[in-house]
Amino acid sequence: MSIVVVVLCTVFGMILSSMAGYYICQLRKAKIKAAQQENSVYTASNEASKDGNIELPYFDLDTIFAATDKLSLGNKIGEGGFGPVYKGELLNGQEIAVKRLSQSSGQGIQEFKNEVCLIAKLQHRNLVKLLGCCIQGEERLLIYEFLPNKSLDNFIFDQTRKKLLPWIKRFNIIVGIARGLLYLHEDSRLRIIHRDLKASNVLLDNEMYPKISDFGIARIFGGEQTEDKTKRVMGTYGYMSPEYAMSGHFSVKSDVFSFGVLVLEIISGKKNWGFYHPEHDLNLIGHAWRLWNNQTPLELMDKELNETFSEDEVVRCIQVGLLCVQQRTEDRPTMSAVVFMLSNESAVIQQPKEPGFCVETFSLKIELSSGRHTSSTANDVTITALAGR
Structure with missing residues (x-):
């Protein structure tokens, strides 16, 4: 009997020792993993500091x-x-x-x-x-x-909330976006091309002032560089310039094109992509161009904008928007010129030429990078292209 007790005690002791050893081993692994995770934060911080000499808080x-x-x-x-x-x-x-x-x-x-x-x-x-x-x-x-009013698209494309944006607020939003883009292109330490400027990437603060967001696919240019080319076209339906969507060529002028689309959307309360009109098959850019040629640009205005406003100011914004979406990059203004034209009533503004992406359609392979209802896979996309009228 005593031998059985001794054997059982020995076996029990071995089991306890094994369990204790396993527990200690797992505890050590957990500590190592935690240390690695913690180290990854500091490593990322150090890498960021080396890359850009920045001091940015890292939250656990x-x-x-x-x-x-x-x-x-x-x-x-x-x-x-x-x-x-x-x-x-x-x-x-x-x-x-x-x-x-x-x-x-x-x-x-x-x-x-x-x-x-x-x-x-x-x-x-x-x-x-x-x-x-x-x-x-x-x-x-x-x-x-945190910006309580979320993004611009939640207002200008919503039949109820768009009423909270009278013309004076829309004009201030247009000018604010222009100033933010001017800073990126010319006034910051770096020359930055956003590459995905759109209504959902413009946030609004308490007073409805705009703030450009989402720089995930932005590109930095050094020195006097203002343009580049990529094999990986990333962007959003309706906002990409012709040269970028078709050949991957992007520059400060491709951001200008996106800004022009955004201006027309803010004025009209309509999306460029998916725009519908019973009299034609044009998108919003083509519709605005048609109204301009018919000398009825004010028909582009959102029907909710029935309060008092300056017709000259609205027409000036439409004209600037059309200048920004012209087909040829060299015809589009710089953002410094855009800010000047928007801010000065006496500014002499040239007549716009035909815009890009406004009439005919064709299929194009594009890799999407953002947008509320898009993925990052290659898709066949229908994009409107220029055709003379």
């Missing part, structure tokens, strides 16, 4: 989870091409917007770091402010200032 994941209730569905406020956006509140009471990079999105770690480094260097009232980021484990998070 627990802080973001606490602020957003673990990125709960109830705190979700939007969905972009690269992933969802959540509202949160830090312990000090500051409200934040957290952009979470989707693992299935077209934006990889390089695009993520690109956006971090870019925005951290930019300081302008018409650009969204980046507060920090989080790179921990599989999570890639960008933390922005």
Whole structure:
């Protein structure tokens, strides 16, 4: 009997020792993994500092989870091409917007770091402010200032909320976007081409002043460089310039084209892509061009804009918008010229030439990078192209 007890005790002791050893081993692995995750944050910080000499706060994941209730569905406020956006509140009471990079999105770690480094260097009232980021484990998070009115498309394309944007506010939004783009092209330390300017990438603050956001596919130019070419065309239906969509050639003038489309959308309250008119098959650009040639440009105005406004100011904005969407890049104005024309009633403005992408259609392979209802895969896309009238 005593021998059985001894054997059982020995076996039991061996089991306990094995369990203790396994527990200690797992604990060590957990500590190593945690250390690696923590180190990844500092590594990312150091890499960003080396690349751009920036000092940007890095938030740990627990802080973001606490602020957003673990990125709960109830705190979700939007969905972009690269992933969802959540509202949160830090312990000090500051409200934040957290952009979470989707693992299935077209934006990889390089695009993520690109956006971090870019925005951290930019300081302008018409650009969204980046507060920090989080790179921990599989999570890639960008933390922005929270803007309660969300994006411009939530207003100008909504039959109810567009009434909250009278002409004076729309004009201020147009000018604000122009000033933000001018800063990117000419006034910042870097020359930056946004490449995805659109209504959903313009956020509105408490007073409805615009802030350009989402720099995931933006490109930095050094020195006197103003243009480049890519084999990977990334952008959004209806906003891409002809030379960019067709050959991958982009420049400051491709941003100008996108701005022109945005101006026409703000004035009309209609989307360029998917625009419908019972009398023709033109898109919004083509429709605006037709009205201009018929000398009835004010017919482009949103029917909700029935308050008092300056007709000359509206016509001037339409004319500037049409100048920006001209077919040839050399015919489009720079953003400094755009700001001058918008801000000076006495400015002499030349007559626009035919715009690009307004009449005929053809199929084109494009890789989408953003947009609310798009993915990052190659698609057959129908795009309107120029045809003389």
